[in-house]
Amino acid sequence: MITNKNIALKTISFLGVFSLLLLSCGKQVSSVSETDPWKKMELIVKSIPETRFVNKTYNVNDFGAIADGKTMNTQAFEKAIKECAANGGGKVLVPNGKYLTGPIHLESNVNLHLEDQAEILFSTNPKDYPLIHTSWEGTELMNHSPLIYAKNKTNVAITGKGTLNGQANNTNWWPWCGSKRYGWDKGQPSQHDPLNRDNLVEMAEKNVPVAERIFGEGHYLRPNFIEFFECNTVLVKDITVVNAPFWILHPLKSNNVIIDGVTVNSHGPNNDGCDPEYSQNVIIKNCTFNTGDDCIAIKSGRDADGRRVGIPSKNIIVQNCKMIDGHGGVVMGSEITAGVNNVYVENCVMDSPELDRAIRIKTNSKRGGTTEDIYVRNIEVGTVKECVLRVTMFYDIYGSQVGNYIPAIKNISLENVKVKNGGKFGILADGYKESPIENITFKDVTIAKVDSVYSLKNVKGVNFINTYINGKKMESIKN
Template sequence: MNRQILFLILISTVTLSFSNKIDSVKINEIKVTAPFAMPAIKFPDFSGNKKFSIVGFGAVQGDKIKNSNAIAAAINQASKINGGIVIVPEGEWLTGKIHLKSNVNLHLNKGAVLLFSDDPNDYLPAVQSSWEGMECYNYSPLIYAFECKNIAITGDGEIKAKMDVWKTWFSRPKAHMESIKRLYNLASAYSPVKDRQMVNDTAHLRPQFIQFNRCENVLLEGLTITNSPFWTIHPYLSKNVVIRKLKVYAHGHNNDGVDPEMSQNVLIEDCIFDQGDDAIAIKSGRNPEGWRLKTPSKNIVIRNCLVKNGHQLLALGSELSGGIENVLIENCEVKEGAKLNHLIFIKTNERMGGFVKNIYAKNIQAGKIDLGILGIETNVLYQWKNLVPTVEVRLTPIENVFLDQVTAKEVKFISRILGEKKLPVKNISLKSVTATNITDSESIHENVTGFSNQL
């Protein structure tokens, strides 16, 4: 064989090897109109990719171990070819944790139910995660993706968490509080995350149901999600996230619907939320964590959603030390009879720092709200008030909040804004924000400048 032919063979081999490493997942973009510069959001399209049924990898209904192994094997194979769809067929499939990989779509056919075990041992070894805005090693989220690109969970099926054990962890006894105090002190000391090991007999830090941790180009579409040990959907330090056409029901402790945290370019649309806590809560780390990671939650659009229950339609904070900016919520409805405290609630305290700015709410309708339409409070400490002292005071500047065409039937107040004397809340604009019946005062304000209310 002459040298020229040998050279061509080598070049062909190298080219083939390189091409096998190229992602085969098509990337789509969706452009969203917002009152701020909103980049197009990228998300994966697996319509042309190969399908892998978990049954072909040994899944058997009722067998948790075989199902867990089969799902993991199917995910490995789909990722290995740089783009594949893992199919969960009709039926109930008991499983432990699921760890996604890049270029994989986990798809649940109609009638499929992934039922997640409530045995904490099924979510070990511990993974890099977070608890209430502080990074640590904890039980794996039930569905977890770390540093993945081009991933999706789709379909007409249901993912459901068994709750018999998790619900016994809802209480916060002294041993649990001492554990989160330890985590708080580790975070405040900027200890390496690997040293923050929180799986022990006393912490009982419940895992999130779904966490996308440091991921890019994420799609979550079509599913019914039932129950959750902790926060239900948690995009964390992620970019380009589309969440749409979900039905979410979780009425346990801390059962927020979606918690985008330090995440950017996020679209949440056409979802139904029935929560035991906030429907949507935007966060960006607690205290030194947000200051260390320096990644605001930014460019988030929420539209066309229905809330059946929850503490707030939209909460911002209280973990917001990395900052929150450029948020639009529009064309949303709170169902008559829902048990809500506020429609929009911005909450922080003297320890958080960060910032909140450029928040827009438009065309929102609700029935009775237990408190009011807009709440802004700068001294919300919850259980932390007496748990640990203030190490460093950093106030949160809050400015440029705009509500337009927001209505409710009965409220205690239209707006309650409790700012700091040293740092007043600035530039709050209400336009056509009304309630049929106000039982307390229309406006309850302390330390606010630049407030306007146009009917």
């Protein structure tokens, strides 16, 4: 006789066994991902949601935009974006032609889409960029709006094969960096003036509220180009970006970001191609970077402001990208105070006599923080100027970058990397005696030509597995 009690007991028994199986499977998945970081990367990729938009189109021309390259279209873009968002979202279409505008502020559920021959020309008049909450070199402040900006938005995109042109050059934006190379001359204002960059850093050290760190006009801190601030589920796809004032693609405190098929060609000062900062679950794939600074630079805040925010950048994935000119191919730092971990770089090509390094980690004892679990594989390096791998705890471009926050760096792996000309060093690494750089692994790495195999200071454990440099098989260094 089958009773409800029997059924209940059998159900409980089945659920118990099923739960154990689930737990067992979960442990297996966890175990696999822990022993094989690339399996963990695959799980991260699968977990990142993609943007989805309502099938409605809002043509900016219908809102008064004029594609003559001269008429200001700021209001037309604003109206089209707000109308699109108010009606549940969709595509804001920028047809072929040249559109001059001030800053573009995106809304949730909006895809700003550029047709193939569409070009958005951004105003070079600082007065067109109002004060908003943003960030500058790892420190939050009130400054000129980025050229394209989204804050606290979800499901937002910039797509299409058109061009975003910041129009920056040696007569606007770039001279603010204070370098004669970029048009600055003695007696002209720049970010180096006492009330500008150094004042911002001092405010952060004194914990001045962000709302009171008011800069903007008269302070010469250039705006970022594209900034997603505290956004979730973001896509940037297929666009070309040229002539940026400052950092180019800047996901800030954002999650689930996909940057796919983007071309960056901008050789101005601080023209980093992509700077994920305090951000997690970011995929950068199929992109080309030809830049005046780092091609990709993973950040997590500067000094006191980084400790205040305390959000590490993690689960950053770089796939199938091409790096041409730049200070580094894939870089972590120097604004790295909250830490960086779980970085995966695969199937990339890095090649230019004006590319300084392939992989770089840069920090110092004012930054602090922990950088760990950096995995690189299947990389083709033609020529780099300085070295294949550069790791330093003494980065000091501005001077006086010494403090009481000793950083930690560990677990860096390069696998199946082929280098024709590695420049001066295969590995150039310097750590602190009390905090040595730990566990560098080169597996199946071949560097055909390099001036010196390595220069190491306070590095603990360099593992060479089937690695050849200058034709010689390398032996591991245990210390």
